[in-house]
Amino acid sequence: MTKKIRTYSAAFKAEAVKKIADNKGNVSATAKQLGIAMQTLSNWQNKADKGQLIGTKEYDPELMAILEENKRLKRDLKVAQEERDILNEEG
Template identity: 90%
Template sequence: MTKKIRTYSAAFKAEAVKKIADNNGNVSATAKQLGIAMQTLSNWQNKANEGKLIGTKQYDPELMAIIEENKRLKHDLKVAQEERDILKKATAYFANEER
């Protein structure tokens, strides 16, 4: 038995988060009204509060650009460290071989 993963549009997520305020901040009641899991709605609300949910007034595209750049830089650093480690091992191997 496989579970079907439901995907929601950014507009739906933004409206769902706005609807929480209409229900006096009650995430559980809002989730029941919309027919989605409470944890899912809570995650969306947390993202909105952090400025990461598209379509909400808190959304900050500059923040998202910085986050994406940070991810890319971390990946580049990891690759560079792996390359450095390989070169260290190769240097040590060839230094021992010359003796």
């Protein structure tokens, strides 16, 4: 039996995080009200706190652009290192 993965819109995630404050910071109660896993909501809250959740006042598009560029550069570096290692083995 396969488990169905639920996806949520950015707006839903942002509203869910805002509801935590309405419940006096109670993540568990908020998750139950929304019918989602507590860990899922907690992850969204952590992202919001870091400025990485779209739709929240803490969201920082510049930070997200830097994080994406960092990921890309790490991938490029890994490829370059693998190519270097292959060339060193041959020569």
